[in-house]
Amino acid sequence: MRCFWDARQLAHAPELELHNGAFVPFAESPARAEAILAAIGTPEAAVDHGEARLRAVHSEAYLAFLWSAHKDWRAAGRPGDASGYAWPVVRRRQLSLDRIDARLGAYSFDAASPIAAGTWEGAYWSAQTALSALGAVLAGEPAAFALCRPPGHHCGSDYLGGYCYLNNAAIAAEAAIAAGRKVAILDVDYHHGNGTQDIFYERGDVLFASIHADPRTDYPFFWGHADETGEGEGEGATLNLPLARGADLAAYLPALDAALERIAAFAPDLLVLSYGADTFAGDPISQFRLETADYARVARRIASLGTPTLIAMEGGYAVDALGANVASFLEGFA
Numbered sequence: 434m435r436c437f438w439d440a441r442q443l444a445h446a447p448e449l450e451l452h453n454g455a456f457v458p459f460a461e462s463p464a465r466a467e468a469i470l471a472a473i474g475t476p477e478a479a480v481d482h483g484e485a486r487l488r489a490v491h492s493e494a495y496l497a498f499l500w501s502a503h504k505d506w507r508a509a510g511r512p513g514d515a516s517g518y519a520w521p522v523v524r525r526r527q528l529s530l531d532r533i534d535a536r537l538g539a540y541s542f543d544a545a546s547p548i549a550a551g552t553w554e555g556a557y558w559s560a561q562t563a564l565s566a567l568g569a570v571l572a573g574e575p576a577a578f579a580l581c582r583p584p585g586h587h588c589g590s591d592y593l594g595g596y597c598y599l600n601n602a603a604i605a606a607e608a609a610i611a612a613g614r615k616v617a618i619l620d621v622d623y624h625h626g627n628g629t630q631d632i633f634y635e636r637g638d639v640l641f642a643s644i645h646a647d648p649r650t651d652y653p654f655f656w657g658h659a660d661e662t663g664e665g666e667g668e669g670a671t672l673n674l675p676l677a678r679g680a681d682l683a684a685y686l687p688a689l690d691a692a693l694e695r696i697a698a699f700a701p702d703l704l705v706l707s708y709g710a711d712t713f714a715g716d717p718i719s720q721f722r723l724e725t726a727d728y729a730r731v732a733r734r735i736a737s738l739g740t741p742t743l744i745a746m747e748g749g750y751a752v753d754a755l756g757a758n759v760a761s762f763l764e765g766f767a
């Protein structure tokens with residue numbers, strides 16, 4: 434399978450994550466990409482499709498914020514990575530505030546996504562990698578893999594979160610729609626893809642289906658519940674299939690079949706697959722029990738749809754097993 438990647442994605446290298454009052458190593462590390470690269474062989478270089486593709490998903494104000502946030506942080510005399518601490522949860526409204534701490538609050542929904550010096554560059558090229566792999570699929574490849582990192586599925590049109598800054602899957606989906614395709618998105622990361630869901634929530638022309646840990650127990654908590662089915666013209670075009678912690682392949686496959694059945698009924702001519710390997714039994718921050726060989730079986734079932742597919746990397750934090758898990762998935766798909 435053709436694989437895409439750009440070394441500039443490594444520029445995003447946040448240092449630490451503050452969690453429960455303690456500093457822990459940041460889970461979403463450049464080492465994740467290195468581990469995948471070591472397992473899949475030499476990928477093709479991403480091609481720059483420009484910033485206009487980003488603006489099809491993200492607001493101008495958010496992109497301007499993301500572009501300058503770390504510089505603004507430093508200009509304010511602050512050390513390390515930029516990270517917010519106050520959020521407008523109550524009566525959120527459009528205020529044009531200058532203070533970097535206020536802007537971090539306005540454009541984030543959690544504290545899990547620090548902005549480092551190279552975050553814009555890394556996120557920009559992660560999105561371009563998705564667009565480049567999409568280009569291969571639009572040109573006739575049955576499937577292509579985008580080694581996106583940082584990941585994207587938690588961030589919305591004007592907010593970051595969950596280690597995500599630009600929504601690679603949504604950006605690719607919009608580009609595919611602009612190329613005349615009917616698009617479905619399947620998200621199989623351990624965590625609900627709340628940003629992707631939000632972006633397409635009122636759209637009937639894009640199906641969003643997700644299998645993930647029940648948000649009653651797991652991040653992102655506030656989205657991904659089974660009763661979220663879309664709104665307005667999008668009513669019925671969102672499908673959430675939450676699973677209890679501890680799910681193994683036997684518990685996973687019925688949900689996968691339900692998602693695939695819905696996708697087949699929607700009859701897309703292009704599938705964007707948000708693939709997270711954090712469903713792995715050994716993942717340090719997740720609680721499902723898929724094994725390396727299971728990814729080949731999951732991938733084979735998705736491939737059996739016969740729909741041209743862009744596979745975009747999302748999470749997966751067991752770095753020692755990550756390469757094998759991704760390779761198993763890609764081999765199963767092919």
Ligand code: Q9C
Nearest residue numbers: 545584595596652718747748
């Ligand atoms: N100690 C993705 O997989 N923090 N994002 C969880 C657990 C946020 C995961 C903290 C997890 C975000 C793309």
Ligand code: ZN
Nearest residue numbers: 622623624748
């Ligand atoms: Zn995840």
